[in-house]
Each structure stands twice: as C-alpha cells, then as structure tokens.
Amino acid sequence: MGKAVGGPRILAITSEKGGVGKSTLAVHLAGALTERGLKVVLVDEDGRVGSSIRWAERGAKHGGLGFPVLDPDGAKPKVLAASDVIVIDTEGRPKRKELRALAERADLLLVPSGVSALEGEATRELVDYLDGQGPAAQNLRVVLCRVPPVGNAAEEVREELRDAGMRVCNTVIRQYAAYTKAAELGLLARDVRDPRAQSAWADVVTLAQELI
Ligand SMILES: Nc1ncnc2c1ncn2[C@@H]1O[C@H](COP(=O)(O)OP(=O)(O)O)[C@@H](O)[C@H]1O
Ligand SMILES: [Mg+2]
Known part of the structure; x- marks a missing residue:
C-alpha cells in the first residue's frame, strides 16, 4: 500500500x-467520511480485543458500520x-522503524493524545522523533481526545504543544460515554x-472536515 498521486x-x-482512543477515532472518522459519501475502507493492523475488526464484528447484528x-x-x-480514503488503525506503541514507515506511506498521520501531563509527554516524544526524520513529519497532526467536556484543559494543552512546534487540530474529541456505548x-x-x-458525533464530523 503506497502513496499514489490521485489514488x-x-x-x-x-x-x-495504548488506550488513548485510536480505534474509537479510526472507526468514527471512517463513519463520518462515509456519511459524506466517500468510499472508505478501514484497515485494522491491530486485531486484538478492542480493535476495529472486533468492533465491526459486534456491530454486524445491529446493521453494521456502513464501511x-x-x-x-x-x-x-x-x-x-x-476507495477514496483508507483509514489505518494501529496497535500503538510502534517501534521507531515502523513509525517512520507508517509516516512515509500515510498522507496524514494522526496522533490522538489525552490532555493529561503524562499523555502530553508521550505524544511529544513520538512527535519529536518524527520531526527528526525530515519530510515524514510533514503530515503529522495531533488530535486531542477524551477531552473533558467541561473546563479548558484542551486549550492549555493545545497551546503547549503548539508552542513546542507541533501541529494540533483545532477540533477536539470530547470524552463522552456515547463512544464507549x-x-x-x-x-x-x-x-x-x-x-x-x-454531541459526540458532531466532534467527529467536524474533525473529519478539518482533515479531509
Ligand atoms: N472520546 C472518548 N470518550 C469516552 N471514552 C473514550 C473516548 N475515546 C476512547 N474512549 C474509550 O477509551 C478506551 C480506549 O479507547 P480505544 O479507542 O480502544 O483506544 P486505543 O485504540 O488507542 O487503544 C475504550 O474503552 C473507549 O471506549
Ligand atoms: Mg485500538
């Protein structure tokens, strides 16, 4: 699967x-892009409990995800x-070599991050590594996820990450039980x-518009 102009x-x-919300984001972005009429395929490179494939399997008896x-x-x-868009969900905690390869084949590499200090630090480490890799880092975007709907934790973290030179999406994915359901x-x-x-769905639709 390589990058192709016009592909x-x-x-x-x-x-x-792990557990920052990759699969939740992957499934929902694929859903939001499908709703817009795009032909979307979600490729799950994880495959364990909690992954997108298992998600789709559970949903099959309720009518399915639509992609x-x-x-x-x-x-x-x-x-x-x-397809118009291929969304790739991964296992997370990638080895450095795999991370670089993923960044090179993706048009857009999304890194969901929680807003806690520790999560922000983990995200910064990953982004710092990619920044040292030259062009691979160009397509990188941090998405703040599981953001408490009340308060302004996201604004503070976004400022911090942007001051550190990272590209952070304007749209955040807030923390809602609807995603767990x-x-x-x-x-x-x-x-x-x-x-x-x-409200949960609106976040995803807005993020999808910001990205593609
Ligand atoms: N925005 C959110 N609001 C509430 N719960 C969330 C949100 N994103 C993820 N979760 C929950 O957090 C847990 C881990 O999410 P998941 O998408 O499986 O993360 P990952 O794929 O990074 O391991 C799941 O129980 C999921 O339902
Ligand atoms: Mg996952």
Whole structure:
C-alpha cells in the first residue's frame, strides 16, 4: 500500500500509548467520511480485543458500520485502490522503524493524545522523533481526545504543544460515554441511545472536515 498521486488518501492513526482512543477515532472518522459519501475502507493492523475488526464484528447484528473493516491480509489491492480514503488503525506503541514507515506511506498521520501531563509527554516524544526524520513529519497532526467536556484543559494543552512546534487540530474529541456505548454495541456514536450521542458525533464530523 503506497502513496499514489490521485489514488486513495491514506489516513493512519498511531500513538505512543495504548488506550488513548485510536480505534474509537479510526472507526468514527471512517463513519463520518462515509456519511459524506466517500468510499472508505478501514484497515485494522491491530486485531486484538478492542480493535476495529472486533468492533465491526459486534456491530454486524445491529446493521453494521456502513464501511468495510479489513485485516491487512484481507485487504485486496483492488478494493483499496477503488476507495477514496483508507483509514489505518494501529496497535500503538510502534517501534521507531515502523513509525517512520507508517509516516512515509500515510498522507496524514494522526496522533490522538489525552490532555493529561503524562499523555502530553508521550505524544511529544513520538512527535519529536518524527520531526527528526525530515519530510515524514510533514503530515503529522495531533488530535486531542477524551477531552473533558467541561473546563479548558484542551486549550492549555493545545497551546503547549503548539508552542513546542507541533501541529494540533483545532477540533477536539470530547470524552463522552456515547463512544464507549458505541464500542460495546459495535456501532457509531451517532447510532446509540445516549443523551450526548449527537454531541459526540458532531466532534467527529467536524474533525473529519478539518482533515479531509
Ligand atoms: N472520546 C472518548 N470518550 C469516552 N471514552 C473514550 C473516548 N475515546 C476512547 N474512549 C474509550 O477509551 C478506551 C480506549 O479507547 P480505544 O479507542 O480502544 O483506544 P486505543 O485504540 O488507542 O487503544 C475504550 O474503552 C473507549 O471506549
Ligand atoms: Mg485500538
């Protein structure tokens, strides 16, 4: 799967820490882009519990996600080539070599980060490494995730990260139980019964517009 001019856009998601919300972001961005009418394939390079493939499997009995979620071996070149966007969900904590390779083949490398001091530090380490790798870092964006809906934690962290020279998305993904419910049911936050489901969905739609 390489970058090709005029071919599908490749949007890869990785992080230095596990549990920051990569799979949640991958599934929801793929959903938001599909809703816009784009042909999206989600490739899951993780495959463990909590990964996107398992997410799609749980959702199959409720009507499904609306886009295919494939493992790297099941992702046929023809299917990939026919798509507008390929979203790649990864295991996280990548080895440095893998990280560089991922950055090189992606048009956009998204790094979700929590807003705690430790998560910010982990994100900074990963971004610092990529910055030292030249052009690979150009396509990197930090997305603040699991942001408390109340207070201004995100603004503070965004300023800090931007002062350190990182590109941080304006849109943040707030912390909502709707995302956890969506994961449990194998659906998108848009489609779960929850008072904040539409707020959760709105964050993802806005982020998708900012990115693609
Ligand atoms: N924005 C969010 N709001 C609330 N819970 C979230 C959010 N993002 C992720 N989670 C929850 O955090 C946990 C880890 O998320 P996940 O997407 O599996 O992370 P990763 O793929 O990075 O390991 C899951 O239980 C998920 O439901
Ligand atoms: Mg995951």
